[in-house]
Amino acid sequence: MNEILVIGIESTAHTAGIGIFSSTRGILANEKSEYKPISGGIHPREAAEHHSKTFPSLLKSALEKANCRMKEIAAVAVALGPGMGPCLRIGASLARALALKYGKPLVPVNHAIAHIEIARYSTRMEDPLVIYVAGGNTLITTYVEGRYRIFGETLDISLGNCLDTFARETELGFPGVPEVEKLYHKGTQLLDLPYIVKGQDVSYSGLLTHALELFKKGYAIEDLCYSLVEIAYSMLVEVAERALVHTKKKEIVLTGGVARSKILQKKLFLMAKIHNARFSSVKPEYAGDNGAMIAYAGYLALTSGIVIPVDKSFIKPLWRLEQVEIPWRKF
Amino acid sequence: MAEILGIGAEAILVKDKFYGFEVVRKTRIRKDYRNSVLDERIRRRRTLLEARILATCKKNGIPVPTVLHVDLDKAEIVMDYINGVRLRDIMDSLNEEEIRKYFWVLGKEVGLLHKVGIVHGDLTTSNMILVRDKIFLIDFGLSYFSKELEDRAVDIHLLLRALESTHPRYVETAFQEFVKGYREVMGGYVESILKRLEEIRMRGRYIAERRRKIK
Numbered sequence: 001m002n003e004i005l006v007i008g009i010e011s012t013a014h015t016a017g018i019g020i021f022s023s024t025r026g027i028l029a030n031e032k033s034e035y036k037p038i039s040g041g042i043h044p045r046e047a048a049e050h051h052s053k054t055f056p057s058l059l060k061s062a063l064e065k066a067n068c069r070m071k072e073i074a075a076v077a078v079a080l081g082p083g084m085g086p087c088l089r090i091g092a093s094l095a096r097a098l099a100l101k102y103g104k105p106l107v108p109v110n111h112a113i114a115h116i117e118i119a120r121y122s123t124r125m126e127d128p129l130v131i132y133v134a135g136g137n138t139l140i141t142t143y144v145e146g147r148y149r150i151f152g153e154t155l156d157i158s159l160g161n162c163l164d165t166f167a168r169e170t171e172l173g174f175p176g177v178p179e180v181e182k183l184y185h186k187g188t189q190l191l192d193l194p195y196i197v198k199g200q201d202v203s204y205s206g207l208l209t210h211a212l213e214l215f216k217k218g219y220a221i222e223d224l225c226y227s228l229v230e231i232a233y234s235m236l237v238e239v240a241e242r243a244l245v246h247t248k249k250k251e252i253v254l255t256g257g258v259a260r261s262k263i264l265q266k267k268l269f270l271m272a273k274i275h276n277a278r279f280s281s282v283k284p285e286y287a288g289d290n291g292a293m294i295a296y297a298g299y300l301a302l303t304s305g306i307v308i309p310v311d312k313s314f315i316k317p318l319w320r321l322e323q324v325e326i327p328w329r330k331f
Numbered sequence: 332m333a334e335i336l337g338i339g340a341e342a343i344l345v346k347d348k349f350y351g352f353e354v355v356r357k358t359r360i361r362k363d364y365r366n367s368v369l370d371e372r373i374r375r376r377r378t379l380l381e382a383r384i385l386a387t388c389k390k391n392g393i394p395v396p397t398v399l400h401v402d403l404d405k406a407e408i409v410m411d412y413i414n415g416v417r418l419r420d421i422m423d424s425l426n427e428e429e430i431r432k433y434f435w436v437l438g439k440e441v442g443l444l445h446k447v448g449i450v451h452g453d454l455t456t457s458n459m460i461l462v463r464d465k466i467f468l469i470d471f472g473l474s475y476f477s478k479e480l481e482d483r484a485v486d487i488h489l490l491l492r493a494l495e496s497t498h499p500r501y502v503e504t505a506f507q508e509f510v511k512g513y514r515e516v517m518g519g520y521v522e523s524i525l526k527r528l529e530e531i532r533m534r535g536r537y538i539a540e541r542r543r544k545i546k
Contacts, residue, residue, distance in 0.1 A: 144496060144497065144499070145499055145500075149495065149496035149497075149499070150492070150496065151496055155534070156534075190366050190368045190369055195369070195373065197473065198452060198473070198485060198489070199452055199453045199454070199455075199473060199485075199489040200453075200455075200489065200492075200493075201489070230365065230366050230369065231369065234362075234364065234365035234366070234369065237364050237365070238340070238341070238362075238365075241340045241341070242340040242341075242453075244340070245338075245339055245340040245457075246340075246455060246457055246493075246497070247497075266364075267364040267365070268364075270363055270364040271362075271364050274338075274360075274362075275338070322495075
């Protein structure tokens with residue numbers, strides 16, 4: 001079989017990424033550059049500026065790493081959403097330009113689908129329950145009848161957002177998850193913070209508000225970090241457990257930026273053990289946003305015949321996971 | 332004698348005998364993935380609340396298991412055994428007429444449940460047992476007392492989502508009948524529920540319609 005090379009472009013939020021996937025040799029390149037705000041959260045326009053400045057060198061080094069030239073590439077895949085408009089536009093412009101200049105088909109990729117597929121790819125799991133946790137997303141999904149269906153998600157802010165905001169308000173720094181987790185290990189007391197599970201969904205905004213109130217009242221930051229992480233993660237693991245039992249799946253995979261969390265991994269591993277399910281986490285290099293996952297998901301879509309004309313390749317900032325058909329998983 | 336009926340997400344269900352009755356012993360399992368103080372607190376609170384809610388349902392004629400005994404230290408409830416089939420397991424074999432019938436009944440039951448001030452909190456087809464023409468509601472593990480429109484709407488939102496994710500083919504028919512049944516008990520109030528339901532869906536992340544509305 002001939003080798004098919006797909007280049008993937010990611011720019012949905014703070015990461016500009018370019019990856020190259022080969023149908024015979026796997027992932028050949030995964031170049032990325034992360035926009036880091038000087039203060040506060042992500043400023044979409046500044047992030048977009050960062051992306052437009054870094055993409056040329058990322059493209060060059062990705063092609064060098066993969067040791068190939070644009071004309072050998074079969075298709076250009078791009079994350080058209082969901083994400084921040086100004087950021088998405090940069091990746092989309094680059095993808096359109098490459099597709100037009102080199103006469104390559106353009107493949108639209110949903111960012112969330114890419115996180116799911118790269119997790120399956122890197123763990124070799126067939127049909128897992130997927131826990132997707134990142135700065136912008138917290139959801140539990142699995143494949144049912146042609147699509148990834150959402151079994152549980154946050155009703156308000158994402159888990160990553162909850163911890164990042166807590167870290168920012170308490171001046172622990174950005175990104176917040178690793179900082180809060182460092183202090184987690186030093187905490188000794190579990191404070192009474194709201195544990196909010198509604199059916200298969202979780203809610204983090206009340207937990208965040210309450211934790212910040214206790215911070216202002218002078219509670220020890222170590223105990224707060226311990227309690228916040230313990231409660232936030234336990235809530236997620238509990239709804240994941242409910243989804244696992246409901247769907248009767250035998251595999252669980254963790255993906256997204258927060259997938260690097262050893263604490264969350266351990267909790268999910270313990271939960272999976274109870275139900276004799278196999279647990280695995282996406283490889284760390286594919287946890288955060290990256291171009292390789294877009295290239296890989298783009299390859300799956302391309303070989304299922306999914307391409308989009310350049311003049312129809314609008315960005316989709318609110319592109320929901322269940323809207324995407326998954327023809328490559330018919331079984 | 333004792334036979335494990337199922338290990339649910341949060342509890343283990345054992346079929347047992349209790350003074351000659353066929354019963355289900357529901358014990359909330361200790362979860363070693365969470366802090367033990369937190370775990371103890373959650374299991375105790377939920378057991379007590381669940382027993383109270385089941386008793387309230389029974390008193391108001393909603394088909395639920397009867398509570399026979401409660402032990403908070405063990406986080407355990409003993410209730411009578413419901414002999415039937417889980418709706419989840421037979422959904423795929425039901426024809427349209429049956430779907431209509433059962434979801435109409437379900438709508439009435441959930442309407443009644445809401446009327447007496449209870450929100451189920453986990454209305455999935457796994458938690459419904461069909462016994463002849465009645466649908467027994469089980470697993471009140473996440474239930475609570477509330478008459479808030481928001482809570483009731485979220486309750487139904489969860490059912491709708493569970494249908495969409497597990498039985499996508501039947502969603503429309505099933506939900507349509509559910510609403511009819513619910514209306515029989517709650518009357519025109521169902522319109523407020525439907526309106527709020529729409530708002531809740533819009534609140535979700537990445538809903539294209541939300542953007543259009545804001546504009």
